[in-house]
Amino acid sequence: MINQTEAKNWFQNQFARFESALNGQKSGVTHALRRDAMARFQASEFPTMRHEEWKYTNLESLFTHGLHLASPADSASHALDIRDDLTLDTEAYTVVFVNGYYDAKRSTINAPEKGLQIRLLSQCSDEEKAGILRALATETDESVFNTMHMALVSDGVVIDVAGGAVIGKPVHIQYFTVAEESAPMTQPLTLIRVEKNAQCTVIEDYKTVGEKPFLTNARTEIIVAENAVVDHARIQNESVKGYHISLTRLRQARSSNFMTTNITFGAALSRNLTIAHLDGEGIESTLNGLYMPKGRQHTDNRTIIHHAKPHCNSHELYKGIMDDHATAVFNGKIFVHPDAQKTDAKQSNNNLLLSKDATINTKPQLEIFADDVKCTHGATIGRLEEKGMFYLRSRGIGYDEARSIMTLAFAEDIVSRIRHTALRKRLDTMLHERLNMKFE
Numbered sequence: 001m002i003n004q005t006e007a008k009n010w011f012q013n014q015f016a017r018f019e020s021a022l023n024g025q026k027s028g029v030t031h032a033l034r035r036d037a038m039a040r041f042q043a044s045e046f047p048t049m050r051h052e053e054w055k056y057t058n059l060e061s062l063f064t065h066g067l068h069l070a071s072p073a074d075s076a077s078h079a080l081d082i083r084d085d086l087t088l089d090t091e092a093y094t095v096v097f098v099n100g101y102y103d104a105k106r107s108t109i110n111a112p113e114k115g116l117q118i119r120l121l122s123q124c125s126d127e128e129k130a131g132i133l134r135a136l137a138t139e140t141d142e143s144v145f146n147t148m149h150m151a152l153v154s155d156g157v158v159i160d161v162a163g164g165a166v167i168g169k170p171v172h173i174q175y176f177t178v179a180e181e182s183a184p185m186t187q188p189l190t191l192i193r194v195e196k197n198a199q200c201t202v203i204e205d206y207k208t209v210g211e212k213p214f215l216t217n218a219r220t221e222i223i224v225a226e227n228a229v230v231d232h233a234r235i236q237n238e239s240v241k242g243y244h245i246s247l248t249r250l251r252q253a254r255s256s257n258f259m260t261t262n263i264t265f266g267a268a269l270s271r272n273l274t275i276a277h278l279d280g281e282g283i284e285s286t287l288n289g290l291y292m293p294k295g296r297q298h299t300d301n302r303t304i305i306h307h308a309k310p311h312c313n314s315h316e317l318y319k320g321i322m323d324d325h326a327t328a329v330f331n332g333k334i335f336v337h338p339d340a341q342k343t344d345a346k347q348s349n350n351n352l353l354l355s356k357d358a359t360i361n362t363k364p365q366l367e368i369f370a371d372d373v374k375c376t377h378g379a380t381i382g383r384l385e386e387k388g389m390f391y392l393r394s395r396g397i398g399y400d401e402a403r404s405i406m407t408l409a410f411a412e413d414i415v416s417r418i419r420h421t422a423l424r425k426r427l428d429t430m431l432h433e434r435l436n437m438k439f440e
Contacts, residue, residue, distance in 0.1 A: 004046060010063065015152065035151075062215065067183045069184075070185060070186050090421075097188065115164070116165060117161075118171065122155045136221060157173055166200075170203055178210055179210040192221070196227055201230075204234045214239070216246075224250070227256060231419050236272075245271050252280065257283075261290070262289035263290050264290070264293075265292055281309045289319070290414040293322055295325065305347075307340040318332065319411065320351040324355050326359075336369060340370050344373070351380065392406070401437075404435040407435055
């Protein structure tokens with residue numbers, strides 16, 4: 001059982017430390033909003049397994065590691081090689097953060113294409129920062145971690161794409177957590193705003209250096225205007241010593257097209273919440289995900305899609321591969337509001353258990369308040385097909401290799417749907433490495 005008093009005192013101490021380092025920034029509107037978030041946090045509680053939405057995810061161990069708010073000193077001069085499995089085989093605008101602080105030496109955001117603006121939250125005026133934080137606080141499904149994020153966020157990246165701009169190179173955001181000598185806590189913030197008729201690709205990457213515990217408490221806000229096209233991916237490949245909590249919120253306008261792929265390989269415990277608001281007619285929205293916990297990892301994915309207007313299509317496919325003693329949770333819900341006639345919504349969650357000790361809890365849901373719709377949802381849980389294994393083994397392929405081939409085919413169904421070629425190739429390599437296979 002989480003001791004709520006001790007947990008709140010811990011957070012209060014982190015906020016006091018954060019506040020003491022602000023110097024002259026305590027009098028601005030932004031900090032007033034932070035203090036308001038702090039007050040709301042004090043009135044809330046950390047979720048326990050008694051909460052329906054956290055029924056299968058236990059956070060008790062989070063408070064046993066002496067986590068502390070990362071400081072700029074933590075991010076100084078570490079031997080990070082960003083040319084590793086996070087790097088794309090293509091030119092990209094690279095934005096690097098180390099323990100929540102921007103690393104200018106490792107970033108390449110100079111001379112962006114016409115119509116693209118990449119800024120830091122810390123570079124925004126106090127008034128603009130306050131506007132961003134107000135917008136982040138409007139989510140009705142706000143959690144204690146979102147409130148914590150709002151109170152403690154020190155920096156982030158703000159990506160703006162002007163109307164009509166077609167950005168050729170992807171924006172690649174790399175969030176490194178250095179957990180070599182301490183147990184840091186970071187609050188990454190990614191804000192993506194794409195105006196009318198624009199197109200872009202944005203990739204978020206999360207990785208760890210070191211084997212100490214850590215907490216990544218990430219927030220992503222994506223706003224897609226009318227007729228805009230956005231490809232988005234989120235790759236979490238952090239150390240299995242830490243915790244990763246994320247909230248991604250999407251707002252789409254009329255006739256926009258959005259696709260996201262959520263890849264979860266890392267962290268001892270990860271929880272991803274994605275909330276999509278389809279606020280105009282003629283929207284196409286695709287939410288795909290792949291999670292592959294092993295050992296004693298625990299992965300929890302929750303998605304909520306709001307169909308608010310007519311003639312919109314949503315496609316959701318999450319696939320899980322659980323091995324060893326790993327556990328996973330999928331909880332997906334589609335709301336079809338009364339005005340959302342002619343909605344076409346498809347939701348599917350398919351799971352592969354590679355071990356008799358692995359566990360999946362899945363709950364796809366539909367809530368429909370319109371009568372002229374086409375909606376489907378479903379979930380599957382299974383093991384490797386015996387016929388397929390027999391076929392491969394009968395052709396001289398060893399058991400382990402046959403197992404990897406069939407597992408790869410199951411996972412490739414997600415990766416093959418990614419529209420960006422270099423990203424798809426990079427994830428193919430990561431999949432092969434995850435399954436101890438050579439990539440050719």
